[in-house]
Amino acid sequence: MSRTNGQWRLARRPVGNFQDGDFTWCEEPVPALGDGQVLVRIVYLSLDPTNRIWASQDSYLPAVKLGDVMRGGGIGVVEESKNGAFAPGDVVQGLLGWQQFYVSSGSDLQKLPKLPVPLDAWSGLLGAIGLTAYFGLLEIGQPKAGETVVVSTAAGAVGSLVGQIAKIKGCRVVGLTGSDEKCEWIVKDLGYDAAINYKKENVAEALRKHCPKGIDVYFDNVGGDILNEVLGQIALRARIVSCGMISGYNATTPPPGPSNIINLLVRRGRMEGFIVLDYLSRAEECFRELIPWWAAGKLKYRVDIADGLESAPKAVLRLFDGSNAGKLIVRVSPEPS
Amino acid sequence: MSRTNGQWRLARRPVGNFQDGDFTWCEEPVPALGDGQVLVRIVYLSLDPTNRIWASQDSYLPAVKLGDVMRGGGIGVVEESKNGAFAPGDVVQGLLGWQQFYVSSGSDLQKLPKLPVPLDAWSGLLGAIGLTAYFGLLEIGQPKAGETVVVSTAAGAVGSLVGQIAKIKGCRVVGLTGSDEKCEWIVKDLGYDAAINYKKENVAEALRKHCPKGIDVYFDNVGGDILNEVLGQIALRARIVSCGMISGYNATTPPPGPSNIINLLVRRGRMEGFIVLDYLSRAEECFRELIPWWAAGKLKYRVDIADGLESAPKAVLRLFDGSNAGKLIVRVSPEPS
Numbered sequence: 003m004s005r006t007n008g009q010w011r012l013a014r015r016p017v018g019n020f021q022d023g024d025f026t027w028c029e030e031p032v033p034a035l036g037d038g039q040v041l042v043r044i045v046y047l048s049l050d051p052t053n054r055i056w057a058s059q060d061s062y063l064p065a066v067k068l069g070d071v072m073r074g075g076g077i078g079v080v081e082e083s084k085n086g087a088f089a090p091g092d093v094v095q096g097l098l099g100w101q102q103f104y105v106s107s108g109s110d111l112q113k114l115p116k117l118p119v120p121l122d123a124w125s126g127l128l129g130a131i132g133l134t135a136y137f138g139l140l141e142i143g144q145p146k147a148g149e150t151v152v153v154s155t156a157a158g159a160v161g162s163l164v165g166q167i168a169k170i171k172g173c174r175v176v177g178l179t180g181s182d183e184k185c186e187w188i189v190k191d192l193g194y195d196a197a198i199n200y201k202k203e204n205v206a207e208a209l210r211k212h213c214p215k216g217i218d219v220y221f222d223n224v225g226g227d228i229l230n231e232v233l234g235q236i237a238l239r240a241r242i243v244s245c246g247m248i249s250g251y252n253a254t255t256p257p258p259g260p261s262n263i264i265n266l267l268v269r270r271g272r273m274e275g276f277i278v279l280d281y282l283s284r285a286e287e288c289f290r291e292l293i294p295w296w297a298a299g300k301l302k303y304r305v306d307i308a309d310g311l312e313s314a315p316k317a318v319l320r321l322f323d324g325s326n327a328g329k330l331i332v333r334v335s336p337e338p339s
Numbered sequence: 340m341s342r343t344n345g346q347w348r349l350a351r352r353p354v355g356n357f358q359d360g361d362f363t364w365c366e367e368p369v370p371a372l373g374d375g376q377v378l379v380r381i382v383y384l385s386l387d388p389t390n391r392i393w394a395s396q397d398s399y400l401p402a403v404k405l406g407d408v409m410r411g412g413g414i415g416v417v418e419e420s421k422n423g424a425f426a427p428g429d430v431v432q433g434l435l436g437w438q439q440f441y442v443s444s445g446s447d448l449q450k451l452p453k454l455p456v457p458l459d460a461w462s463g464l465l466g467a468i469g470l471t472a473y474f475g476l477l478e479i480g481q482p483k484a485g486e487t488v489v490v491s492t493a494a495g496a497v498g499s500l501v502g503q504i505a506k507i508k509g510c511r512v513v514g515l516t517g518s519d520e521k522c523e524w525i526v527k528d529l530g531y532d533a534a535i536n537y538k539k540e541n542v543a544e545a546l547r548k549h550c551p552k553g554i555d556v557y558f559d560n561v562g563g564d565i566l567n568e569v570l571g572q573i574a575l576r577a578r579i580v581s582c583g584m585i586s587g588y589n590a591t592t593p594p595p596g597p598s599n600i601i602n603l604l605v606r607r608g609r610m611e612g613f614i615v616l617d618y619l620s621r622a623e624e625c626f627r628e629l630i631p632w633w634a635a636g637k638l639k640y641r642v643d644i645a646d647g648l649e650s651a652p653k654a655v656l657r658l659f660d661g662s663n664a665g666k667l668i669v670r671v672s673p674e675p676s
Contacts, residue, residue, distance in 0.1 A: 061605040225601065244604045259596025264562065267581045267612040268398040275604040 005032045008311055010100040012066045015058050019322060024057070025072060025100075025315045032103045040088045040111065042078040042104045046125050047311065047332040049318045050075065051223075051248045062277050072100035072314075077114070077124050079338045088113065091338065093121065095129060100314055102334055112282075117293060121337050126159060126303035126329040127296055128289055134245060134278040135163035136288045139221055140171075142243040142276050147172030149218035150237070152209070154200075154228055157184035159303075159329030160245065162192055163292075164221045166301050169193050173219070176212045178205070178228060180324040192302060206231045216240070224248050226257060233262035233271075242273040248322065304328025342369045345648055346438040349403045352395050356659060361394070362409060362437075362652045369440045377425045377448065379415040379441045383462050384648065384669040386655045387412065388560075388585045399614050409437035409651075414451070414461050416675045425450065428675065430458065432466060437651055439671055449619075454630060458674050463496060463640035463666040464633055465626055467615050471582060472500035473625045474618040476558055477508075479580040479611050484509030486555035487574070489546070491537075491565055494521035496640075496666030497582065499529055500629075501558045503638050506530050510556070513549045515542070515565060517661040529639060543568045553577070561585050563594060570599035570608075579610040585659065641665025 010025040035041055055061050056073050066073045076098035080088050085108040088094070094111040098104040114124060125131065138160075145151050151168040155161040156177025165188060168175045177194045179185055185197035196212040198205060205228060209217070216237030222229055225247030232242070266273060281288075295301035306328045308317035313332060320326040347362040372378055392398050393410045403410045413435035417425050422445040425431070431448040435441040451461060462468065475497075482488050488505040492498040493514025502525060505512045514531045516522055522534035533549040535542060542565060546554070553574030559566055562584025569579070603610060618625075632638035643665045645654035650669060657663040 055605075062607075225604075230596070247601050247604055257598060259567070259598045259600045261594060261596045263596045263600070264584050265612075266610060267562075267584055268392075268614070270399075270612040270614055270617065272609060272611040273603060274609040275602075275607040277605070277607055280607065 005103070006030070007032045007101055007103040009071050009102070010311070010314055012057055012068055012070060012072050014068065015065075016054065020054065020057070020315060020318060022315075027312070033105060035082055035084045035105065038085050038107055039083075040080055040085045040094075040106045040108050041082040042094055042098060042106060042111070043081045044076045044078040044098050044102055044104060044311075044334040045337055046077045046122065047098070047100060047314060047334050048075040048077075048125055048130070049308075049314065049321060049330040049332060050130075051246055051321050053318055054322070062279065073097055074100050074314075075130060076104075076334070077121065077129070078104065093124075093338070095124060100311065102311055117289065119293060119296070122305045122307075122331070123296070123303065125331045126305040127163070127292060127301070128285075130278050131159045131303075131329055132163060132292050133281050133285060133288055134276075135160045135167060136292060137278070137281040137284065138243045138245045138276045139164050139167055139219070141281075142274050143219040143221060143241050145171050145173050145219045148174070150174045150176065150213045150215060151219040151221065152176045152178070152213065152217050152232060153221045153223075154178045155223040155246075155248070155324075156194065156197065157188050157327070158223065161221070161223055162188065162328070163301065163303065165194050166192050167295075168219075168221075170295060170300055174213075176209070184327070200228060206234065209235050219243070221245060222247070230260035230262050233260050233265050236265055236269050236271050238269050240269060240271040242271065244273055244275045306330045308332045310334070342440070343367070344369045344438055344440040346408045346436070347648070347651055349394055349405055349407060349409050351405065352402075353391065357391065357394070357652060357655060359652075364649070370442060372419055372421045372442065375422050375444055376420075377417055377422045377431075377443045377445050378419040379431055379435060379443060379448070380418045381413045381415040381435050381439055381441060381648075381671040382674055383414045383459065384435070384437060384651060384671050385412040385414075385462055385467070386645075386651065386658060386667040386669060387467075388583055388658050390655055391659070399616065410434055411437045411651075412467060413441075413671070414458065414466070415441065430461075430675070432461060437648065439648055454626065456630060456633070459642045459644075459668070460633070460640065462668045463642040464500070464629060464638070465622075468496045468640075468666055469500060469629050470618050470622060470625055471613075471615040472497045472504060473629060474615070474621065475580045475582045475613045476501050476504055476556075478618075479613050480556040480558060480578050482508050482510050482556045485511070487511045487513065487550045487552060488556040488558065489513045489515070489550065489554050489569060490558045490560075491515045492560040492583075492585070492661075493531065493534065494525050494664070495560065498558070498560055499525065499665070500638065500640065502531050503529050504632075505556070507632060507637055511550075513546070521664070537565060543571065546572050556580070558582060559584070567597035567599050570597050570602050573602055573606050573608050575606050577606060577608040579608065581610055581612045643667050645669045647671070 013026040080092040093114045096111045151173045157179040188194040198208040223246035350363040417429040430451045433448045488510045494516040525531040535545040560583035
């Protein structure tokens with residue numbers, strides 16, 4: 003019981019990018035469990051763009067309080083339980099935080115079913131990533147076979163699944179990403195019809211070239227200028243799934259909105275916000291489709307693993323400079339054998 | 340047959356507001372009818388914000404060609420017909436243009452049914468105005484009883500109907516308009532719960548005061564800053580009906596988009612463009628509800644009539660400075676007795 007729980011606590015509100023000193027490393031003893039409680043050893047901590055929102059402002063969840071353990075999604079193993087619903091060895095997920103151990107009443111833990119996938123698939127394929135890609139694209143975007151789907155952060159954790167699911171549904175799929183290596187990966191390995199390196203190419207011209215009939219569905223993870231260029235080229239009755247606006251998360255003043263928004267009006271487009279939390283209850287329906295697609299080789303995922311909880315504050319920056327390759331996670335402790 | 344057809348033709352693309360010289364007054368003889376043709380004497384010409392779009396750019400309809408008669412909706416009476424589907428005395432509507440007479444093949448005319456309403460009701464209550472208010476609010480906005488609905492140009496032709504229909508549906512309704520007189524009219528005569536004079540009041544503060552639970556539905560006729568302030572105060576799962584962006588129609592460079600658009604994401608809002616042309620086939624369903632509401636005194640309309648086709652280029656400016664009171668129309672010739 004005298005084990006140590008290493009933690010990253012939020013020390014101050016970030017301004018712009020996360021910086022040294024935004025988090026403080028703390029160690030405290032792992033507490034003894036009370037009745038009904040569960041002790042979880044965290045295995046994988048998920049690093050996500052939304053971490054930046056949680057650190058600075060109330061949004062769809064309240065901001066993390068200064069001094070509190072940083073909020074983060076994670077996967078862990080139950081080590082001890084005084085709660086009848088959980089037994090040692092159970093694999094769980096939840097907002098476990100940037101720490102090595104999490105003590106829960108059980109109500110905020112989701113027990114993961116035993117499925118024929120490796121544990122890291124819960125980070126890169128299933129879990130919030132898979133739910134976001136699946137429900138965001140299919141429920142909000144409603145792509146139809148033959149339509150043109152554009153995906154931003156197309157080589158990212160969510161984007162790479164979105165593009166592949168759109169291909170499975172028979173769409174023409176164009177991805178935007180930030181390096182030639184990623185462009186090659188999404189076309190050759192993932193089956194995108196075309197890729198645009200937004201750091202090198204003129205995005206408006208490239209979209210015109212690759213989407214000659216206009217853009218029917220845009221899965222937006224970035225907002226900003228790319229959203230504006232897409233709005234300039236939407237087809238009649240286009241659907242924009244607003245899933246993230248990472249381009250603005252580090253802004254110290256609100257970035258300007260998209261001036262082409264008038265096209266929503268003249269082309270009867272629809273833009274709708276999407277947060278995966280609203281779909282958690284439908285996870286099974288999603289996984290029932292994703293796993294066979296993955297097993298058949300039609301849906302690939304990639305995880306980018308940083309080792310050790312200590313690395314989290316540095317690793318999270320890679321989401322914002324685009325240097326991560328696949329779903330970014332931190333290995334906090336070894337996978338159970 | 341030697342009667343004259345006075346016309347306003349588009350002489351050049353407007354820059355900013357319409358100006359002297361954008362239109363040229365022409366007179367030509369009313370032509371003799373060929374087989375299948377119909378001669379319509381125009382009674383009321385409708386002046387609408389979208390006229391400004393039609394004059395300058397391709398949009399949901401192609402731009403009016405330079406030298407052509409300016410496009411405009413209108414109501415008229417058939418004077419002569421060599422088309423079996425129309426008889427002298429029939430009342431019709433369509434895109435009759437800024438002219439005194441219109442010669443049609445009949446395919447672009449809609450015969451108006453004999454309904455227990457005055458002829459100007461086809462301008463101010465039924466026709467495109469009523470369809471826009473009814474389907475835009477109910478199909479796109481989907482207001483539920485008890486929700487808060489905000490309407491811009493709340494004393495205007497469309498807005499005043501939207502606000503009253505929202506009241507009929509049991510909503511709390513807040514209107515934005517540009518004068519104290521109009522504020523008083525929409526609250527006292529139309530039954531709005533509150534009015535905001537956007538020219539005098541701080542819009543963000545006034546919205547906070549009148550919409551303490553946030554804004555569930557916004558019927559947007561203006562875009563621009565007011566759209567941005569509304570986006571800042573939307574409730575969870577808000578619906579924004581994007582029906583017009585008059586604040587930007589005269590802009591010579593695209594105005595910046597709304598920086599609060601990120602709230603669509605975090606509050607899972609939906610913003611959707613709406614064009615009445617998509618709903619013309621469902622007119623009867625709409626009028627069947629609007630007319631009894633009007634007859635029962637629950638739905639009022641107001642027309643603001645400019646006399647004589649010559650007045651059209653000056654009168655249309657009143658849409659953009661907000662000085663019209665109700666649906667703006669031009670009386671081109673007398674109502675049939």
